[in-house]
Amino acid sequence: MFAQSIQAITHALNGTMAALQNASDPAGGAPVAAPTDVSSLFAFLLSFSALHDWIKLFIIGGAIETFRRFVSSMYYSFIESFFLTIRFEDEDEAFSWMMVWLARQKTFQRVRDLQISTRSWGLNSGPAVLIPGEEMKDSESVEDKKNIAFLPSFDVSHSFIYKGYWMRATRSQRHIRDGAKNETLIIRVLSRNHDIVNKLLLDAKKTYESEEQHRVPVYIADAYNNWYRSGSRPKRPMESIVLDPGVKDMLIEDAKDFLSSEAWYTERGIPFRRGYLLYGVPGSGKTSLIHAIAGALNLDIYVISLAKRGLDDSSLNELICELPTRSIALMEDIDAAFTRGITREDSSKTDSNSNSNSNNNRESNVTLSGLLSAIDGVAAQEGRLLFATTNKYTALDPALSRPGRMDLHIEFGYASKWQAEELFKRFYPSRPSSSPSGDDDNDDDTDDLPGYPLTKEDLYSATPAPEKEALLLANGDPKPSFTRYPRAAPNLRPHVLQSLATRFANAIPDRELSMAALQGHLMTFKSRPVEAVDRAAEFVEKERERVKAIEGKKAAEQESVPQTPLVPTAKVEELEKADNLKPPPQETPIIAAV
Numbered sequence: 161m162f163a164q165s166i167q168a169i170t171h172a173l174n175g176t177m178a179a180l181q182n183a184s185d186p187a188g189g190a191p192v193a194a195p196t197d198v199s200s201l202f203a204f205l206l207s208f209s210a211l212h213d214w215i216k217l218f219i220i221g222g223a224i225e226t227f228r229r230f231v232s233s234m235y236y237s238f239i240e241s242f243f244l245t246i247r248f249e250d251e252d253e254a255f256s257w258m259m260v261w262l263a264r265q266k267t268f269q270r271v272r273d274l275q276i277s278t279r280s281w282g283l284n285s286g287p288a289v290l291i292p293g294e295e296m297k298d299s300e301s302v303e304d305k306k307n308i309a310f311l312p313s314f315d316v317s318h319s320f321i322y323k324g325y326w327m328r329a330t331r332s333q334r335h336i337r338d339g340a341k342n343e344t345l346i347i348r349v350l351s352r353n354h355d356i357v358n359k360l361l362l363d364a365k366k367t368y369e370s371e372e373q374h375r376v377p378v379y380i381a382d383a384y385n386n387w388y389r390s391g392s393r394p395k396r397p398m399e400s401i402v403l404d405p406g407v408k409d410m411l412i413e414d415a416k417d418f419l420s421s422e423a424w425y426t427e428r429g430i431p432f433r434r435g436y437l438l439y440g441v442p443g444s445g446k447t448s449l450i451h452a453i454a455g456a457l458n459l460d461i462y463v464i465s466l467a468k469r470g471l472d473d474s475s476l477n478e479l480i481c482e483l484p485t486r487s488i489a490l491m492e493d494i495d496a497a498f499t500r501g502i503t504r505e506d507s508s509k510t511d512s513n514s515n516s517n518s519n520n521n522r523e524s525n526v527t528l529s530g531l532l533s534a535i536d537g538v539a540a541q542e543g544r545l546l547f548a549t550t551n552k553y554t555a556l557d558p559a560l561s562r563p564g565r566m567d568l569h570i571e572f573g574y575a576s577k578w579q580a581e582e583l584f585k586r587f588y589p590s591r592p593s594s595s596p597s598g599d600d601d602n603d604d605d606t607d608d609l610p611g612y613p614l615t616k617e618d619l620y621s622a623t624p625a626p627e628k629e630a631l632l633l634a635n636g637d638p639k640p641s642f643t644r645y646p647r648a649a650p651n652l653r654p655h656v657l658q659s660l661a662t663r664f665a666n667a668i669p670d671r672e673l674s675m676a677a678l679q680g681h682l683m684t685f686k687s688r689p690v691e692a693v694d695r696a697a698e699f700v701e702k703e704r705e706r707v708k709a710i711e712g713k714k715a716a717e718q719e720s721v722p723q724t725p726l727v728p729t730a731k732v733e734e735l736e737k738a739d740n741l742k743p744p745p746q747e748t749p750i751i752a753a754v
């Protein structure tokens with residue numbers, strides 16, 4: 161075959177040379193006329209004796225190349241048949257599991273071509289790793305370290321052995337729209353047994369989840385309205401939230417019951433969705449409760465921000481359709497979206513009614529009907545819990561808060577005396593009583609801190625202040641702008657704590673201040689419970705003054721806002737006179753029937 165090809169090439173070249181000579185040498189014969197139409201072009205081409213050889217060459221070359229490709233594809237298919245290839249795309253959660261797992265493999269700290277990364281792959285702190293040789297201070301743990309990971313570089317394959325199987329990891333990256341990059345990880349395993357893939361995935365998932373065991377993953381929508389894991393928050397114990405008795409239990413039982421009743425919903429043809437509307441004063445624990453429920457039921461939180469730039473009805477619908485089952489969709493301050501212009505009208509119509517200023521402020525294009533159909537339209541995701549919070553219950557459209565969309569409405573008010581007392585007790589640690597009866601010998605007045613082993617001043621510190629100062633200096637710390645307050649609160653005996661909590665509750669007016677405000681006050685005296693009680697009355701007065709000042713400012717602002725802000729009054733009058741334009745219609749206030 162090869163000799164034949166060489167012969168054909170030689171023939172073809174000789175023939176071409178001869179033909180070119182004949183064509184260009186008038187003495188060698190009659191000059192060949194230049195072709196003027198298609199048939200003369202063919203005649204011209206066929207007059208080259210070398211053309212046959214070129215065709216032969218083309219066919220033989222094509223046959224050789226086809227044969228080569230066939231052999232190589234057979235070879236690769238044969239080799240591939242011994243491997244499993246697993247592909248992970250970075251939009252997928254399994255990609256994050258694998259990256260954290262790879263970062264945990266010691267192999268990659270030794271490879272010669274590696275990438276150092278501080279990415280966290282949706283983990284709150286990322287896979288914290290000590291840089292070899294890095295020293296930890298006494299007070300530090302590995303978790304305090306900057307997350308840093310050793311990973312295989314892009315487009316370089318790295319081999320490693322996992323559970324006795326040879327594996328090769330290859331990362332690649334490609335540019336997609338607007339400078340965004342998409343990353344792929346390919347793992348090839350020298351095995352035909354899928355068990356090893358399952359083991360690898362399980363291992364990676366466990367590694368990932370062990371980092372997140374005590375955390376609640378939080379997802380938000382990216383610029384292209386795809387969900388991505390933005391991080392996680394520590395699980396909040398239910399006990400840390402103080403609400404009127406029964407509220408928490410009712411809510412958590414309802415959510416649990418819902419999650420286990422899919423068949424019940426299906427049998428009755430009721431959409432398997434549940435909505436909760438938590439409303440009430442700011443800082444009363446609405447968001448905190450949702451986070452606690454997510455932690456207690458092991459659900460991920462998907463935050464839907466209706467005011468998000470670029471969000472419109474169809475992207476909102478897509479986002480809600482893509483929610484996984486058994487998750488929490490959280491819409492915070494759902495009323496805020498209204499003030500940005502959500503109405504039942506089409507957004508374009510709303511825009512035309514707005515002045516230029518409000519157009520600039522307008523970021524979200526979600527309409528109320530878009531929101532309603534996203535929540536419970538045909539395509540809306542089933543098996544999810546929707547939590548919406550608002551401070552302005554009466555501003556909500558009744559269609560939004562009707563059962564089926566918001567099945568349970570729970571009110572959160574200002575702190576009661578009972579809540580103040582409970583908050584205090586949860587804020588400061590208590591130790592169990594040494595006597596079986598629960599009472600200690602010195603059961604005196606709490607002002608004297610009965611039974612307390614230290615003096616009143618010592619109460620603030622397990623290590624007395626001068627000793628602390630000496631310790632700091634001994635450690636070589638520069639003389640500090642030293643605060644004599646201790647870092648940790650004393651461990652109060654239960655009856656001391658109860659007595660302080662009662663005194664605190666007595667100083668707090670019923671249903672006047674928010675729980676957040678009370679928490680703020682206790683934070684100021686984080687390690688000084690007695691002072692927190694002593695200064696409670698002063699705090700209440702300050703808080704009243706602060707609220708009064710805010711209300712005064714609000715009232716002044718309202719007075720200064722013109723009643724017809726859309727078009728200047730003078731201009732309206734002028735235009736009305738000319739009968740060119742009626743004043744823009746005022747939006748009917750949306751009042752919810754509650």
Ligand SMILES: Nc1ncnc2c1ncn2[C@@H]1O[C@H](COP(=O)(O)OP(=O)(O)OP(=O)(O)O)[C@@H](O)[C@H]1O
Nearest residue numbers: 400401402403442443444445446447448675676679
């Ligand atoms: N009932 C409560 N029990 C314990 N802590 C509370 C309670 N209410 C509020 N807090 C504390 O106050 C802070 C604010 O609470 P949170 O954000 O849950 O309030 P919210 O009602 O969602 O407020 P907003 O309506 O302004 O969003 C949190 O740090 C929380 O710990």
